[in-house]
Amino acid sequence: MQESMRLPEASTAPSVWVNRFLPLIKPGGRVLDIAAGHGRHVRLLRDCGFSVCAVDRDVTALVAFAGQCCEVRWMDLETDDRSQLGDDYDGVVVTNYLHRPLLPAIARALAPGGVLIYETFARGNERFGPPRNPDFLLRPGELLEAFGGLTIVAFEQGEVSAPRPAVIQRLTAVLGPMGPLPQAEGLDIGRFVDDTPKSAE
DSSP: OOOOOOOOTTOOSOOHHHHHHGGGSOTTOEEEEETOTTOHHHHHHHHTTOEEEEEESOOTTTGGGOBTTEEEEEOOTTTSOGGGGOSOEEEEEEESOOOGGGHHHHHHTEEEEEEEEEEEEBTTGGGTSSOOOGGGSBOTTHHHHHTTTSEEEEEEEEEEOSSSSEEEEEEEEESSSOOOOOOOTTOOOOEEOOOSOOOOO
């Protein structure tokens, strides 16, 4: 059984990575927020004019967002039929969550031109706190491998200091050709972490 890997709830501000690449999603488009948690990105997406589908196995905090521009859907992402995610989304947002069998379904959920924005914990995070289990931490470059069929717009892996010290990996990719990049305002650049084994000197 996989665990959900969320930051402490003190972190209610949207991810700077999500904020940076949100402008790549078609204005007014349909966006899937996977493992939406307490709705920090649901609120952001809705306020930016997107139509949101928020999916989680605990929707207690999400029902307040339900309405004309936001569908809240209960789903056990680790056991239910992954086709229930749906498809033809203009954007998919995933933060602080990893269930490897779900990764192909995430890619299939994108419409042509759709944008994937993904950020979660990576190997090395065990030095700072949970999650520590390597089963729940991305291997170096794993998001690049998982979404190699998409056009990679940006990729980072390394240490960050905010909202708390952690090792993360983050990727933005498009189902289709490259387009113009958004402005890189307020991006929290992490220090690169190289986990590759070193040969003996």
